Amino acid sequence: MRGRTAHGGTRHGRDRRAHVVRGPQGAPRISGAAPRVAVVGGGIAGLAAATALAERGVHVTVYEREHQLGGRLRGWPEELADGSTVTMSRGFHAFFRQYYNLRGLLRRADPALNMLHGLPDYPLRHSGGLQDSFARVPRTPPWSALGFVALSPTFGWRDLTRMDPRAALPLLDVRVPGIYRRLDHISAWEFLERIRFPRAAHHLAFEVFSRSFFADPRRLSAAELALMFHIYFLGSSEGLLFDVVREPFPAALWDPLARYLSGHRADIRTGRAVESVEPARRGGFHVLTGDGEQRCDAVVLALDVKGLRSVVGQSPRFIDDDAWRARIMGLGTAPPFLVSRLWLDRRVASDRPGFLGTSGYGPLDNISVLERWEGEAARWSARTGGSVIELHAYAVDPAADRAAVRRSLSAQLHRLYPETREARIVDARHVWHADCPLFPVGGYRNRPTVRTPDPAVMVAGDIVRSDLPVALMERAATTGFLAANALLERWGLRGQTLWTVPVRGRTPLLRALDRLAGDGSG
Known part of the structure; x- marks a missing residue:
């Protein structure tokens, strides 16, 4: 399936039930004096926001404290003992086919996504000798679940009959934010115990889903686990196989995207840590770095948890809302x-x-x-x-x-x-x-949203709450585009159209059973 996106490209995917989120309507490009936006953070979220804004003619300055773009997907040169120069990074990342908005961002510089390569499988091996594979599992629910049970040596039909179907109903009709009202109060571990998920197959849930959050399943919110099941397995027909980069992250992703942004006159400043942001006397803000300050009309904070806490903590007059500031300062890391x-x-x-x-x-x-x-x-x-x-x-x-x-x-x-x-x-x-966001039990209500009490300040990143079924890198890209859309709407400019996996369970009968259980997540 292909669908038109706001910037004129196409959304590639096979799921006919993928959900479209239209961006704000307006002029295709700014006329007259262009507003200035400071994007603080050059990771996925910041680059998504910068891209959507720069494409509309907004003056964008990206500040990144590291000397490389990419955030937690950055790479840097190292010289080995044998004299070779190599690129080191923070490790492997999987680019799932459900990551519509992240892939849309990358297509700005590589329309065919030639920088990505699909792995034929990623087996999961348990020390007890069992091994699971996803290569032959059907991609479309419910056949994906049934096919997995049929093929898995660790999860069989007998295990399926022992599970508690009523307790498992939240997995069959995941909606956001309803799933957080249902499950954010218990841990991922406790939830699987409630539904009697077979112990022999616990590694399938924890290694594939929970551990993706770099968190102990006893501390991770069950709502995040359920959302992951929906995104990758029970709610999407894109399947569980994924792509990887053909070259290190800078060469494959960020150097080409930086050239694209420069072509739209974005100013990218690496090695520039933002120390604070303060209101300007005549409106707007002053962004302070170690070598000076710059005035802007709006700000997108696209930082990791520690960086966000640091900027907010060092900017006492920025966002005059004590409750909002307290929630930011209370965010934790995995x-x-x-x-x-x-x-x-x-x-x-x-x-x-x-x-x-x-x-x-x-x-x-x-x-x-x-x-x-x-x-x-x-x-x-x-x-x-x-x-x-x-x-x-x-x-x-x-x-x-x-x-x-x-x-x-x-x-x-x-x-x-x-x-x-x-x-x-x-x-x-x-x-x-130790800088990945923590999604603890009961933590959802304290996470920031894209919009803040100040209509000229937005927050983006994988810690940010969204009413769309997205997670991890895709949540970063999606909230980056949503932050840009909120600002573009203020200025009467056309925004970015987004795509997600289906926003509810795929099977009407199962959704009806969930509602009859009296605890619907809609």
Whole structure:
């Protein structure tokens, strides 16, 4: 299916029930003096907002504290012990086919999305010996669920009959924000216990869905878990397979998009951290950085949680609303995570998948063999005869011995891929971060919305609440476009049309059963 988007391109996807959200109507481009907007943050959300605004002739300045764009998908150069220059990043990211708005953003610079490459499968292996695959699972609900049960060694028909159907009804008609009213008060772990989700298959829910939030399922809101089931499995016919980048993030995504934005006269300032934002005497705002200040008419705050708290905390006269400021200052971050990338002097076995999810292998959550899909790693492998391996550990205990966690990841790699035991590590990089948003039980009402008490200030990012069924990178892109739309509407300009997975359960009978249960999420 293809649908026209606001900027004149097409939305590519197979789901005929994908939901369209029309942007505001208005002039295609500003006439007269153009307003000035400061976009604080150069990650996905900030770049989406900047793109939609710049395309309409708005003067946009993007401030990014790092020297590279991309936020949590940025990359930076490193020199290895063998003299090779490589691009390090914060690790593997999956670009699902449901990410309509993120993919629409990337199409600005690459209309055919040639920078993305589909992985044929991503198996999930449990330490008990069972392994699940998504390669042959049908993509359209309910056949996707039935096909998965039929093919999975860890989730069978007998398990299905033991589940509590009444408790599971919220999964069958997910709507936003209703799902938060129903399930935000309990944890993802407790919810699966209530519906009697089989213990042998818990890793399917936690490794595929919960761990995507870098959070312990005992702390994660069940509403986020249910939303993930809807987006990727029960509500969309795009399927569970995904794409990866053919080259490191800067070359594949952000350098081309930066050139596109520059072509629309956007001013991109990397290495510029915004310290504070203050109201200007004659209207608008002053954006203060370490080397000066700039006046603007509106602001989009597209920052991670720590950055958002910092700017708001250092801007006492910005947003004169104590309750709003308190909610921002109360936002939390998920536990630390580790990305270990190893350059080995020999290749792993040829049948190793490009990406393997794991469960029961200590702190190890997944393994990537980068030369299977990333050009830079493939060229290094071809030149040296080695492999580039990436190991992830999510939701690490903040009190854990970090050196011990790193050693454990290596030990689990040797356990899963025994041929690596004799490999020499040419070089290694270990990246620790603790800046992903936390979606705790009961936290939904305290998360910011795109609009703030000041109509000239917007917030965007994956922490931001939205009435659309989006999450993770897609929530960042979607809220970035929504922030731009809110400003464009103020100035009488045409906005960005958005797409999402269906906004309710796909099957009328199941939706009716959910309503009869007396706890509908609409």
